[in-house]
Amino acid sequence: MSLPAVSDLNRLSLYMRPSCPYCVRVADFCGQAEIALENRNIAEGIHLEALMTGGGKRQVPCLQIIDDQGQSHWLYESLDIIGYLKQQFAI
């Protein structure tokens, strides 16, 4: 499934846990690239529930991407998330 093009940070949220090394990998990339993603820690029940319902599994990191129609797309895998961000922000 192809992912929507998004350049507005308000359309992106990163579901994560601070202790997860794969989440740290994405956070480190975002820090270097100066991409200030909204982080949603799945230790908070509301975020875990949103991830499970929307994305379909508990794994983090997961990037939620909201398209022009307001529909959510869920991207798992740290390297795929970084690749997507590089593409969207032309890094």
Ligand SMILES: N[C@@H](CCC(=O)N[C@@H](CS)C(=O)NCC(=O)O)C(=O)O
């Ligand atoms: N290959 C995945 C690995 C992700 C992964 O293993 N995440 C762990 C946390 S470090 C996870 O979500 N485990 C399930 C859980 O924490 O409930 C990636 O690079 O993102």
